[in-house]
Amino acid sequence: MKLQGRTAVVTxxxxxxxxxxxxxxxxxxxxxxxxxxxxxxxxxxxxxxxVHVKADVTVPQSVASLMRxxxxxxxxxxxxxxxxxxxRPGPVSVLAAEDWDAVIGTNLTGVFHxxxxxxxYLGQAGAGRVITVSSLxxxxxxxxxxxxxxxxxxxxxxxxxxxxxxAPRGITVNCLAPGFIQEGQGRALMANETLWSRLxxxxxxxxxGTGDEVARAAVFLASTESSYVNGAxxxxxxxxxx
Ligand SMILES: NC(=O)c1ccc[n+]([C@@H]2O[C@H](COP(=O)([O-])OP(=O)(O)OC[C@H]3O[C@@H](n4cnc5c(N)ncnc54)[C@H](OP(=O)(O)O)[C@@H]3O)[C@@H](O)[C@H]2O)c1
Numbered sequence: 451m452k453l454q455g456r457t458a459v460v461t462x463x464x465x466x467x468x469x470x471x472x473x474x475x476x477x478x479x480x481x482x483x484x485x486x487x488x489x490x491x492x493x494x495x496x497x498x499x500x501v502h503v504k505a506d507v508t509v510p511q512s513v514a515s516l517m518r519x520x521x522x523x524x525x526x527x528x529x530x531x532x533x534x535x536x537x538r539p540g541p542v543s544v545l546a547a548e549d550w551d552a553v554i555g556t557n558l559t560g561v562f563h564x565x566x567x568x569x570x571y572l573g574q575a576g577a578g579r580v581i582t583v584s585s586l587x588x589x590x591x592x593x594x595x596x597x598x599x600x601x602x603x604x605x606x607x608x609x610x611x612x613x614x615x616x617a618p619r620g621i622t623v624n625c626l627a628p629g630f631i632q633e634g635q636g637r638a639l640m641a642n643e644t645l646w647s648r649l650x651x652x653x654x655x656x657x658x659g660t661g662d663e664v665a666r667a668a669v670f671l672a673s674t675e676s677s678y679v680n681g682a683x684x685x686x687x688x689x690x691x692x
Contacts (some may be wrong), residue, residue, distance in 0.1 A: 453479045456529045457480065459532065462485070462486055463533065468634075474669050477616075484502050508560050510566075527571055534564075539594045539598070550597045569621070577674060581671045584630065585602040586676070609681065624634070624680065629685050632659070632661075664686050
């Protein structure tokens with residue numbers, strides 16, 4: 451139980467990778483507040499250590515309320531996983547401005563809101579941990595993914611700046627960069643047979659990852675075992691050759 455006595459907030463913690471991360475943190479003893487916009491129908495119960503709270507990372511007041519509520523009810527937060535993300539594929543020449551705004555607003559500005567609103571609490575907590583979530587596509591270009599690639603590249607640089615700024619407060623800030631994962635948005639990719647057959651050839655392991663494999667990396671970054679890891683972007687992609 452590496453995270454006993456710690457409280458974690460996981461944005462986008464109700465589905466996909468965020469749900470797997472929330473479960474893994476709870477399994478290590480943390481109380482986890484899993485936040486998302488849609489609570490109807492109620493997300494499946496994940497046991498007493500995970501509570502679901504409605505919040506929208508694109509709205510600063512909503513994120514402020516999420517952090518305040520977490521603090522008042524459970525203490526902390528000591529760990530924040532800025533995981534909420536969306537994808538709106540489409541070639542630049544026809545990509546709708548609203549789609550661009552949705553991706554940047556959630557994946558980048560949403561991460562900014564999440565970190566900014568968490569800092570006062572993380573600073574009090576001692577050994578505060580921030581984990582942002584990028585992607586394999588934060589460092590590689592894929593046609594049709596301009597907004598997504600741009601948002602994830604920016605999250606990686608944002609993470610590195612935060613790591614420098616927040617280290618004096620005892621907070622580490624690191625980023626997970628998952629590859630192709632058979633969970634959440636990764637499932638939609640796998641359903642595209644033409645694209646998936648091409649991508650499969652790029653995976654050194656020859657298989658996509660699982661949500662649990664990403665979640666175990668998150669546990670490492672959330673625990674004291676990563677005390678001297680700061681500003682890192684950790685690929686969790688099994689090795690990709692492309
Ligand atoms: N799955 C993969 O293969 C993969 C690979 C690399 C990186 N990633 C990254 O991993 C993260 C999770 O992806 P996923 O595949 O698990 O996606 P997912 O299954 O679509 O889940 C996304 C989660 O984010 C929440 N969310 C979306 N917009 C939000 C907002 N404005 N405010 C609060 N919550 C919001 C969703 O809940 P609501 O819609 O109810 O708000 C949901 O809980 C993303 O950042 C994604 O880019 C995923």
